[in-house]
Amino acid sequence: MYSSFQKTQAAVLNGELSCREVVEYFLRNIEQKKHLNIFLEVYQQEALERAEAIDQKIADGTQGRLAGMVLGIKDVLCYQGHPLQAASQILNGFEAQFTATAVQRLLDEDVIIIGRQNCDEFAMGSSNENSSFGPTLNPVDETKVPGGSSGASAAAVAVGLCHASLGSDTGGSVRQPASFCGVVGLKPTYSRISRWGLIAYASSFDTIGILSHTVEEAALLLEVMAGQDEFDSTVSQREVPAYAQKLSLERPLKVGYIKETIESEGIDSEVKQKTLDRIEFLKQAGHEVKEVTFPLLEYVLPTYYILTTAEASTNLERYDGVKFGYRTPEATDLETMYKRTRSEGFGAEVQRRIMLGTFVLSASYYDAYFTKAQKVRRLIAEQTKALFKELDFLILPTAPTPPFEIGKYGEENLIEYYLADLFTVQASVSGIPAISIPNGTSETGLPIGLQIMANAFNEDKLLAFAKYLL
Ligand SMILES: NC(=O)C[C@H](N)C(=O)O
Numbered sequence: 051m052y053s054s055f056q057k058t059q060a061a062v063l064n065g066e067l068s069c070r071e072v073v074e075y076f077l078r079n080i081e082q083k084k085h086l087n088i089f090l091e092v093y094q095q096e097a098l099e100r101a102e103a104i105d106q107k108i109a110d111g112t113q114g115r116l117a118g119m120v121l122g123i124k125d126v127l128c129y130q131g132h133p134l135q136a137a138s139q140i141l142n143g144f145e146a147q148f149t150a151t152a153v154q155r156l157l158d159e160d161v162i163i164i165g166r167q168n169c170d171e172f173a174m175g176s177s178n179e180n181s182s183f184g185p186t187l188n189p190v191d192e193t194k195v196p197g198g199s200s201g202a203s204a205a206a207v208a209v210g211l212c213h214a215s216l217g218s219d220t221g222g223s224v225r226q227p228a229s230f231c232g233v234v235g236l237k238p239t240y241s242r243i244s245r246w247g248l249i250a251y252a253s254s255f256d257t258i259g260i261l262s263h264t265v266e267e268a269a270l271l272l273e274v275m276a277g278q279d280e281f282d283s284t285v286s287q288r289e290v291p292a293y294a295q296k297l298s299l300e301r302p303l304k305v306g307y308i309k310e311t312i313e314s315e316g317i318d319s320e321v322k323q324k325t326l327d328r329i330e331f332l333k334q335a336g337h338e339v340k341e342v343t344f345p346l347l348e349y350v351l352p353t354y355y356i357l358t359t360a361e362a363s364t365n366l367e368r369y370d371g372v373k374f375g376y377r378t379p380e381a382t383d384l385e386t387m388y389k390r391t392r393s394e395g396f397g398a399e400v401q402r403r404i405m406l407g408t409f410v411l412s413a414s415y416y417d418a419y420f421t422k423a424q425k426v427r428r429l430i431a432e433q434t435k436a437l438f439k440e441l442d443f444l445i446l447p448t449a450p451t452p453p454f455e456i457g458k459y460g461e462e463n464l465i466e467y468y469l470a471d472l473f474t475v476q477a478s479v480s481g482i483p484a485i486s487i488p489n490g491t492s493e494t495g496l497p498i499g500l501q502i503m504a505n506a507f508n509e510d511k512l513l514a515f516a517k518y519l520l
Contacts, residue, residue: 150247
């Protein structure tokens with residue numbers, strides 16, 4: 051059996067394999083790897099039935115472009131008629147009323163969805179430890195986290211439980227787990243893919259992203275999902291290029307690396323060395339490689355956490371015990387119903403972010419924090435985009451360290467935990483596309499990722515460059 055989609059598809063189209071056999075293979079793997087806590091729910095029967103229907107389409111020659119692909123989806127994407135929880139107890143009992151546009155477009159091309167995957171609650175975290183269903187283990191080393199918040203989606207691809215996964219990336223949630231699990235993780239430009247049917251965390255940052263083994267798979271999935279949608283007016287009107295056919299590059303390239311990332315205090319020495327090795331490789335290959343400075347780097351993380359918590363505090367207001375999921379059985383009046391539902395339903399990290407967001411939006415602090423952070427966001431975005439006047443790409447580590455131990459960070463060292471996003475939030479604050487690709491392993495065999503950023507809507511170039519480096 052093949053873990054890569056391209057090989058699987060060739061085999062199902064020439065009759066060497068059936069889609070049913072492909073699904074059975076992944077179902078066996080899922081059963082064997084149950085202890086990793088990757089899937090919250092497996093759609094066993096449904097996936098098998100769908101596989102048989104697609105086998106029939108193949109026999110008739112009417113199959114879609116993704117026939118033979120088995121996909122896992124993070125528990126933040128609506129799939130009609132299926133439970134959806136954002137790994138939270140507050141959505142206990144909730145069922146999706148419609149299917150997310152991105153998911154529907156993949157289904158229309160005959161993808162098979164095998165189940166929903168664990169994640170940090172409401173996508174808030176960098177380790178998958180904030181799930182109300184318990185942590186997911188990193189398949190490379192089960193004592194380590196798989197990253198987050200789409201940690202289980204990355205782990206599923208790494209250990210062969212599906213060909214690819216859909217995750218969401220607000221500040222690194224696809225790229226950082228890709229780095230921690232040794233797979234490819236793409237965050238497209240903000241507004242490239244419709245957010246209709248994606249549970250909102252911070253709406254001006256949220257993007258649907260892709261976790262896969264190969265760049266080709268990411269390009270194909272992006273091509274199918276991207277583009278205008280009548281249900282999301284923020285989606286870009288731009289044409290969607292044929293990403294999967296455009297994976298070749300014009301050379302030589304102009305590549306920059308940001309001095310402040312390589313020299314940052316918390317960077318692990320092996321991560322630093324692997325990044326420097328790539329820089330050297332590019333120089334040797336005849337590309338123009340330049341060191342650039344980005345003095346605003348130290349403001350990126352605080353800006354991200356002020357703005358995303360502010361947006362989260364309003365987005366999560368809707369979970370009040372009335373419309374969705376959980377309602378406390380204890381309340382005797384409306385106010386205690388709200389209070390108790392939210393205190394019992396949300397986990398500690400989500401509550402912390404709601405409170406922080408409410409604080410920065412409160413009348414006395416609005417200008418000091420929220421307005422200021424909006425201004426700084428503008429500066430970060432403008433200065434990041436200015437770097438692309440002279441450069442095709444920026445390269446930097448995806449995360450400052452290889453995957454860390456489960457339980458390493460507690461309430462007392464949260465800032466250190468938030469620093470896991472140090473290098474991924476720049477692309478999120480600026481709305482530009484970025485990808486993480488495997489960049490070797492540490493001496494102890496732990497995956498390390500390399501991140502590439504490109505200017506807005508340059509996914510075609512970004513994917514081609516990632517393929518060249520992989
Ligand atoms: N959702 C994300 O992109 C992950 C980021 N670590 C956060 O907690 O905000």
